[in-house]
Amino acid sequence: xxxxxxxxxxxxxxxxxxxxxxxxxxxxxxxxxxxxxxxxxxxxxxxxxxxxxxxxxxxxxxxxxxxxxxxxxxxxxxxxxxxxxxxxxxxxxxxxxxxxxxxxxxx
Amino acid sequence: xxxxxxxxxxxxxxxxxxxxxxxxxxxxxxxxxxxxxxxxxxxxxxxxxxxxxxxxxxxxxxxxxxxxxxxxxxxxxxxxxxxxxxxxxxxxxxxxxxxxxxxxxxxxxxxxxxxxxxxxxxxxxxxxxxxxxxxxxxxxxxxxxxxxxxxxxxxxxxxxxxxxxxxxxxxxxxxxxxxxxxxxxxxxxxxxxxxxxxxxxxxxxxxxxxxxxxxxxxxxxxxxxxxxxxxxxxxxxxxxxxxxxxxxxxxxxxxxxxxxxxxxxxxxxxxxxxxxxxxxxxxxxxxxxxxxxxxxxxxxxxxxxxxxxxxxxxxxxxxxxxxxxxxxxxxxxxxxxxxxxxxxxxxxxxxxxxxxxxxxxxxxxxxxxxxxxxxxxxxxxxxxxxxxxxxxxxxxxxxxxxxxxxxxxxxxxxxxxxxxxxxxxxxxxxxxxxxxxxxxxxxxxxxxxxxxxxxxxxxxxxxxxxxxxxxxxxxxxxxxxxxxxxxxxxxxxxxxxxxxxxxxxxxxxxxxxxxxxxxxxxxxxxxxxxxxxxxxxxxxxxxxxxxxxxxxxxxxxxxxxxxxxxxxxxxxxxxxxxxxxxxxxxxxxxxxxxxxxxxxxxxxxxxxxxxxxxxxxxxxxxxxxxxx
Numbered sequence: 001x002x003x004x005x006x007x008x009x010x011x012x013x014x015x016x017x018x019x020x021x022x023x024x025x026x027x028x029x030x031x032x033x034x035x036x037x038x039x040x041x042x043x044x045x046x047x048x049x050x051x052x053x054x055x056x057x058x059x060x061x062x063x064x065x066x067x068x069x070x071x072x073x074x075x076x077x078x079x080x081x082x083x084x085x086x087x088x089x090x091x092x093x094x095x096x097x098x099x100x101x102x103x104x105x106x107x
Numbered sequence: 108x109x110x111x112x113x114x115x116x117x118x119x120x121x122x123x124x125x126x127x128x129x130x131x132x133x134x135x136x137x138x139x140x141x142x143x144x145x146x147x148x149x150x151x152x153x154x155x156x157x158x159x160x161x162x163x164x165x166x167x168x169x170x171x172x173x174x175x176x177x178x179x180x181x182x183x184x185x186x187x188x189x190x191x192x193x194x195x196x197x198x199x200x201x202x203x204x205x206x207x208x209x210x211x212x213x214x215x216x217x218x219x220x221x222x223x224x225x226x227x228x229x230x231x232x233x234x235x236x237x238x239x240x241x242x243x244x245x246x247x248x249x250x251x252x253x254x255x256x257x258x259x260x261x262x263x264x265x266x267x268x269x270x271x272x273x274x275x276x277x278x279x280x281x282x283x284x285x286x287x288x289x290x291x292x293x294x295x296x297x298x299x300x301x302x303x304x305x306x307x308x309x310x311x312x313x314x315x316x317x318x319x320x321x322x323x324x325x326x327x328x329x330x331x332x333x334x335x336x337x338x339x340x341x342x343x344x345x346x347x348x349x350x351x352x353x354x355x356x357x358x359x360x361x362x363x364x365x366x367x368x369x370x371x372x373x374x375x376x377x378x379x380x381x382x383x384x385x386x387x388x389x390x391x392x393x394x395x396x397x398x399x400x401x402x403x404x405x406x407x408x409x410x411x412x413x414x415x416x417x418x419x420x421x422x423x424x425x426x427x428x429x430x431x432x433x434x435x436x437x438x439x440x441x442x443x444x445x446x447x448x449x450x451x452x453x454x455x456x457x458x459x460x461x462x463x464x465x466x467x468x469x470x471x472x473x474x475x476x477x478x479x480x481x482x483x484x485x486x487x488x489x490x491x492x493x494x495x496x497x498x499x500x501x502x503x504x505x506x507x508x509x510x511x512x513x514x515x516x517x518x519x520x521x522x523x524x525x526x527x528x529x530x531x532x533x534x535x536x537x538x539x540x541x542x543x544x545x546x547x548x549x550x551x552x553x554x555x556x557x558x559x560x561x562x563x564x565x566x567x568x569x570x571x572x573x574x575x576x577x578x579x580x581x582x583x584x585x586x587x588x589x590x591x592x593x594x595x596x597x598x599x600x601x602x603x604x605x606x607x608x609x610x611x612x613x614x615x616x617x618x619x620x621x622x623x624x625x626x627x628x629x630x631x632x633x634x635x636x637x638x639x640x641x642x643x644x645x646x647x648x649x650x651x652x653x654x655x656x657x658x659x660x661x662x663x664x665x666x667x668x669x670x671x672x673x674x675x676x677x678x679x680x681x682x683x684x685x686x687x688x689x690x691x692x693x694x695x696x697x698x699x700x701x702x703x704x705x706x707x708x709x710x711x712x713x714x715x716x717x718x719x720x721x722x723x724x725x726x727x728x729x730x731x732x733x734x735x
Binding site: 013016026027031040042043044045046051065066067069070071080082085086087088089090 | 110111112113114115116521524555630631634635637638
């Protein structure tokens with residue numbers, strides 16, 4: 001079981017963490033929503049919950065709750081620019097389909 | 108794929124050990140404040156040990172307002188600047204108040220109103236400036252709050268304020284505004300009858316019908332509450348704004364006068380003595396069978412039997428009101444499970460006996476009827492602020508388990524995820540699954556698992572009257588709303604017609620901390636199995652949708668198919684149908700893909716045909732005008 005993070009993403013996460021001033025790392029999870037079932041959750045983490053998995057990659061702690069992990073195991077997190085837009089993107093090998101807007105996915 | 112940003116964690120802040128919260132009974136004549144200490148809820152007394160704070164505010168020129176007994180003492184000296192019964196003016200404009208006449212006697216006869224405020228909030232002209240009912244209520248709340256803070260030794264973090272069940276939105280809103288003016292955080296407004304039921308712990312029962320019998324000094328209210336799965340609902344109310352304990356004093360006063368051979372007493376001092384004699388007699392008769400009365404030079408004795416006879420007319424009015432309230436709810440007297448007595452006048456034995464006789468069972472009366480509403484509010488405040496031990500009945504400020512809805516394939520769509528702070532409202536749009544579907548059934552569930560059968564079922568309801576459309580065209584907005592009590596309302600609205608169906612449930616009912624822990628744990632242990640279940644559920648659903656769509660297409664436009672194509676599609680459908688009952692998710696997906704491929708040409712030809720048919724023989728003008 002693992003989650004990985006690209007160098008570009010790690011740079012942005014550590015930048016945002018240090019400008020925020022506190023936080024252990026980031027939480028990656030999934031929640032049910034939208035037209036195609038699931039959506040990602042990306043949050044700063046201030047404290048760990050019972051059962052959390054912690055992955056350390058490129059100096060960044062990525063925290064995943066056990067329930068989400070099965071949906072995103074093997075995911076790589078990247079930071080990309082698309083025109084004027086920039087943000088984090090997930091490359092998730094478990095995804096079987098995505099909805100048109102890209103907001104949600106199914107496994 | 109949409110790009111994401113990192114957001115702040117949505118978790119709730121850690122709670123300090125014990126947070127101070129009080130319940131306030133903001134009454135028309137008297138107000139009280141209650142707080143829990145060491146597990147029991149008690150009424151907080153002022154420095155002189157008195158519990159009741161008269162709801163009276165005196166506004167002297169150039170000085171701070173005076174609240175309570177000291178203000179009440181000013182009533183005879185400086186009536187124009189001493190405001191009583193401000194509660195009766197809340198949420199009303201001046202015209203409303205004047206139209207009420209007798210029911211709002213103090214306001215219409217004692218005070219001068221600023222005439223410029225006719226349509227808006229009434230402003231009373233006092234020596235200390237213009238005062239609105241909101242400001243006056245705020246001064247009373249402020250006095251109670253500072254009493255609580257000095258007794259409890261800390262800052263209040265929240266209050267629960269009780270209001271009559273019949274209060275409308277404007278009256279409730281102004282009660283909240285009054286609290287805000289003195290910096291109080293209103294956890295919620297609680298209906299007075301509900302507070303009384305809470306004080307007796309009736310909210311922990313599974314269900315029941317409760318009569319709250321509230322006979323105060325000058326007003327009488329009866330409310331019939333229904334309790335279902337921990338939720339109170341007011342079924343009917345009734346009462347008389349001009350009937351109360353004072354009327355019973357009056358019958359004794361009249362009796363004394365007629366026995367003593369006195370005419371109408373006009374001297375105010377002897378009137379006050381007469382009234383005191385009557386009140387003393389009334390109080391004594393709650394225990395004694397007979398009481399001696401001395402008034403001026405007259406001496407006499409009043410027996411309980413005589414008092415019952417004297418008050419028969421009043422009691423009849425009271426019981427008739429009860430009868431009406433029960434009839435309005437279309438139930439019978441023996442369906443009432445509990446009767447709760449509220450208000451000082453319910454101490455009278457004549458009332459208790461009449462109530463017990465009418466309802467066929469004695470009323471609950473162990474808690475002081477003057478304090479029961481405030482105690483209920485105090486209990487509620489303690490629960491809402493989060494001081495209850497974990498094993499107690501749950502009323503949390505976060506949603507402890509996800510709330511969702513069953514979707515096709517027996518999957519759970521979570522609408523409000525767990526740990527969302529409440530109150531909260533979320534909505535999501537759903538659509539129809541079958542062509543021409545006119546009804547939709549909703550199953551509200553709670554839990555973290557992916558399959559409906561592994562979650563807790565909360566409620567089911569149906570939305571009917573959806574106009575027939577092709578599958579997926581109807582738009583149904585499902586709205587989940589959880590209020591500060593954890594009460595969940597789910598509504599489903601068909602957006603083109605505005606048809607609405609809704610239901611209310613209390614998700615925390617019957618759940619304790621252990622049960623929640625268990626549900627969370629099982630969802631983590633079964634995460635992998637759940638994912639497979641969701642995956643196969645979704646695949647089956649998609650397959651079934653395709654099969655259904657093709658079946659109806661073949662029925663309408665079967666002649667567009669040549670024989671070999673028809674056989675191919677039929678074979679693909681059969682394969683997919685078999686896989687749908689026996690196969691795993693990847694097999695179903697592959698076969699769904701196959702069926703899509705072999706039927707692709709057919710779908711394209713159908714579309715051409717129908718667009719062609721729609722356009723043929725119509726001029727451009729016709730098409731444009733018909734699309735208007």
